[in-house]
Every structure is written in C-alpha cells, then in structure tokens.
Amino acid sequence: MPSISNKGRQMPASPIRKLVPYAEDAKKRGIHVIHLNIGQPDIKTPxxxxxxxxxxxxxxxxxxxxxxxxxxxxxxxxxxxxxxxxxxxxxxxxxxxxxxxxxxxxxxxxxxxxxxxxxxxxxxxxxxxxxxxxxxxxxxxxxxxxxxxxxxxxxxxxxxxxxxxxxxxxxxxxxxxxxxxxxxxxxxxxxxxxxxxxxxxxxxxxxxxxxxxxxxxxxxxxxxxxxxxxxxxxxxxxxxxxxxxxxxxxxxxxxxxxxxxxxxxxxxxxxxxxxxxxxxLETPQSYFDDVKEEYVARRDILISELKKLEGVKVAVPQGAFYCVAELPIDDADDFAQWLLESFEVDGDTVMVAPAAGFYATSGLGKNQIRIAYVLEKSQLVKAVQILGKALTEYNSNT
Known part of the structure; x- marks a missing residue:
C-alpha cells in the first residue's frame, strides 16, 4: 500500500477542532453544546x-x-x-x-x-x-x-x-x-x-x-x-x-x-x-468601541465566575478574547472528551480546547484549557457553572 509522508504523520491535529466529532455526536443525542473552544465571535459582521x-x-x-x-x-x-x-x-x-x-x-x-x-x-x-x-x-x-x-x-x-x-x-x-x-x-x-x-x-x-x-x-x-x-x-x-x-x-x-x-x-x-x-475598512470607530466594551464585560464576568471554582487558576487577559485556565485535573484532553461523551446538566454541556496543543514542550498544559469568551454573558455564566459541576463529578470518578 502507498504510504503517506513523514511530514504528514508529524502534522499535529488542531486542539481546537479535533473534538468536533464528539461534539457532533452529542448534538445528535439532543445535547446542547456551549462552544468555548473556538474563537468564532457572535458579534455581527459590519x-x-x-x-x-x-x-x-x-x-x-x-x-x-x-x-x-x-x-x-x-x-x-x-x-x-x-x-x-x-x-x-x-x-x-x-x-x-x-x-x-x-x-x-x-x-x-x-x-x-x-x-x-x-x-x-x-x-x-x-x-x-x-x-x-x-x-x-x-x-x-x-x-x-x-x-x-x-x-x-x-x-x-x-x-x-x-x-x-x-x-x-x-x-x-x-x-x-x-x-x-x-x-x-x-x-x-x-x-x-x-x-x-x-x-x-x-x-x-x-x-x-x-x-x-x-x-x-x-x-x-x-x-x-x-x-x-x-x-x-x-x-x-x-x-x-x-x-x-x-x-x-x-x-x-x-x-x-x-x-x-x-x-x-x-x-x-x-x-x-x-x-x-x-x-x-469604512466601519466606524463606534463599532469597535461597542465591541471592546462587550468583550471587557464578558472577560470580567468569565474571570469572576472561574475564580469561584475550587482549585481553578486563571490568567487575566489584557487583549484578544481568550483566557487560559488551569484545572484541578491531570488530563484536560480526557476531561474535554468526557464532557462531550458522558456529561450534561439539564441537556447542556460545554466544549473546551485542551491547552496541551498550544504548547510545543511535551507534558506542558496537560491540566489547562483555553476558553474563548465569544458568547454572550449569560451563556458564559451558564458554561462555567456546568464546568464546575463537571469537575466535581469527573474528579469523584477518577
């Protein structure tokens, strides 16, 4: 059988997109997935x-x-x-x-x-x-x-x-x-x-x-x-x-x-x-002022909610619309997959991006996730509440 290249074998999978099949399966089971994994803003295009x-x-x-x-x-x-x-x-x-x-x-x-x-x-x-x-x-x-x-x-x-x-x-x-x-x-x-x-x-x-x-x-x-x-x-x-x-x-x-x-x-x-x-390029400055104000509000409420979770450490972003959170777990990849395969709260679960894929040094970021705060504030609050309940259940089972 013809073989693919070594370069192809070495090409890393995206930590942002590799869990998509599990998210799609969850949706087919009727689960609503709150996407914290990808930087797709819900802000309207000008x-x-x-x-x-x-x-x-x-x-x-x-x-x-x-x-x-x-x-x-x-x-x-x-x-x-x-x-x-x-x-x-x-x-x-x-x-x-x-x-x-x-x-x-x-x-x-x-x-x-x-x-x-x-x-x-x-x-x-x-x-x-x-x-x-x-x-x-x-x-x-x-x-x-x-x-x-x-x-x-x-x-x-x-x-x-x-x-x-x-x-x-x-x-x-x-x-x-x-x-x-x-x-x-x-x-x-x-x-x-x-x-x-x-x-x-x-x-x-x-x-x-x-x-x-x-x-x-x-x-x-x-x-x-x-x-x-x-x-x-x-x-x-x-x-x-x-x-x-x-x-x-x-x-x-x-x-x-x-x-x-x-x-x-x-x-x-x-x-x-x-x-x-x-x-x-003709977009008025007011558009950016409003968007920035919205992202600041989202950041602030997300960080506030994450800090309420026991054992969670979070860096405070000064720009963009992402943050990295360190969780009281050993394997964020396993946890992220488990969230989509085995956990829900009243029909909802969350999708996060395991942070190990954002490092080149092997072993780093294993207990970290990236969260994109591109959703409206009530969804962010709900997502963190689900995340907190998930951590409790996950850690009690592992």
Missing amino acids: KVALDAVRNHTIEVLAYSMTEGSEVYREKIAEYYAKQDIHVTAKDIIVTTGGSEALSFAMGTIMDAEDEIIIPEPFYANYNGFATASGVKVVPIVSSIDTNFALPPISDFEKLIGPKTKAILICNPGNPTGYLYSKEEIQQLAALVKKHDLFLIADEVYREFTYDNKQHYSILQEEGLEANAIVVDSVSKRYSMCGARIGCLVSKNKDVIQTALKFAQARLSPPTFAQIASEAA
Whole structure:
C-alpha cells in the first residue's frame, strides 16, 4: 500500500477542532453544546461589508492581482496610518487569511531544519505551519503565574543558535490574551537586531486591548524595518472569519518580493472577500468601541465566575478574547472528551480546547484549557457553572 509522508504523520491535529466529532455526536443525542473552544465571535459582521458583496456589479469573477487589489492595499495602508503604523501599499501582500500570511513568512525566511523561537503557549497552528515548512519550533515557556508575560530576554538569548532565523509572537496573544508592552517589544527588537534575526508579530487582535492599555506594533519601532514582519487578518477585527482575508506586511523589500513568489504560486486571494474586506475598512470607530466594551464585560464576568471554582487558576487577559485556565485535573484532553461523551446538566454541556496543543514542550498544559469568551454573558455564566459541576463529578470518578 502507498504510504503517506513523514511530514504528514508529524502534522499535529488542531486542539481546537479535533473534538468536533464528539461534539457532533452529542448534538445528535439532543445535547446542547456551549462552544468555548473556538474563537468564532457572535458579534455581527459590519453591514457595510456584507452590502458591498450583495450590491456588487461584477459580471466576470476574474482573478485579482496576486498581491491583492491595489486599491484595497492602499486603503489598508491608510488604516495602518490611523494606528500610527506607516507603510505603503507596496509593503503589503493580501493573503488568504492570516494563516497563509504566516505560511508565506516561514517559507520566505526559513529553510528546512531552521529554527524559530516562540513563547508558549501559542496559537496551535504555529506548530502546523512550522511542520509544513520543515521548520523546528524552539519553545520558550511563559507562565500562568506571571499572567504569561514575556519571558526574560536572557532566556531567549540562551536558545539562539546557528539555525535560529526568527522569533514569533502573537500580540495580543492567542491563547493567553497577554498584551506585550512597548518596553517588551523594544527588548525583543534589540535582541533580533543584535543577532540579525527576524521578528514576526501576529497582530490580528490589535483592536481588542483592555484596561486602557494600548497596542504597540513592531512596525512602529524605529530601526526595525529590515527585521519586522507583521501578520494580520480581518477575521476577528470585523467578525469576518469566513472571508479568509489577511495580509503580510513588511518594510523589508526582499521579504515582500520573495513572499510574492509564494503568492504567485497560489494565483490570487479571493475577489468577493476582498470586496467585503475593503468595505469593512469604512466601519466606524463606534463599532469597535461597542465591541471592546462587550468583550471587557464578558472577560470580567468569565474571570469572576472561574475564580469561584475550587482549585481553578486563571490568567487575566489584557487583549484578544481568550483566557487560559488551569484545572484541578491531570488530563484536560480526557476531561474535554468526557464532557462531550458522558456529561450534561439539564441537556447542556460545554466544549473546551485542551491547552496541551498550544504548547510545543511535551507534558506542558496537560491540566489547562483555553476558553474563548465569544458568547454572550449569560451563556458564559451558564458554561462555567456546568464546568464546575463537571469537575466535581469527573474528579469523584477518577
């Protein structure tokens, strides 16, 4: 029988989606599943974006430019200027989601067996992108005890070797919700310049920062033009996950020109989604103000409810819409599956994302889960109450 590749065998399953079959089985049994596992906001997509697609006059759905519509890229640059990020349309490649931007970044700057340092826990698909590119992830542990703050720069420096090509951060973080300060970004900037590395920042949650804290982009740091690569996306900003539009941004011309060759290999990003995304740039600030206010309220009530549960430790997010909770159990994967297969309260159960899949270091995160607070507040309260009852029953049976 023909065999699949070693790369295919090594490709990690998503901790966010791997439990979907158990959730679907639960639904078929009549169980209502409260989804805390995936960052799919219930916030409405801006009407202006949907209307742009509804009211289009296209008669031939043609290829777009490989790097994305020039008009759209110019408008993205205008959007960045409002964030005090100064780039041009030529510094931007429109991609099929932030995922493709990350893949292009890795393909552009790294060869097989090269290394990328990433603070963990991190967005689980970074492992997948690295595996697909033949790149080795070198993790550096951040701790729930410090709210997942940036590890000491001296710890990063110990990991830098001849194969190290880049450091990758997510700011604000998925799954932790941690927001890197300007000072932390500047520390990383000094480190990558010292060792002639790239600094990749996944900034898709830029709009969602809380407690009067401000996002500081690596593209705002002077002197980092040759080192900085930003990954961005419309998915969470405008609640447009299904559009699959993102972008890769860098002032390094060699990076953009090389990434463009990867983009040419996939021809072009989707036309209708670009139309919607371009229109979404007209979304008023009031939309983001309201969304941020809602997420702060959701975060606060979620953290408050989780802290009521005996033996549960939780980090307080400063951005994005995720938090990591440490549970009084040994195996969150088993617990998450058990929730869907064997537990319910009045016909309801919850689906969570086991956090081990957000680590590259084996054995870490085994008793942690990621919760996405993308549901309205009453559902979050109900979900935590169910979680508390589940922990009691699970621990009494194991």
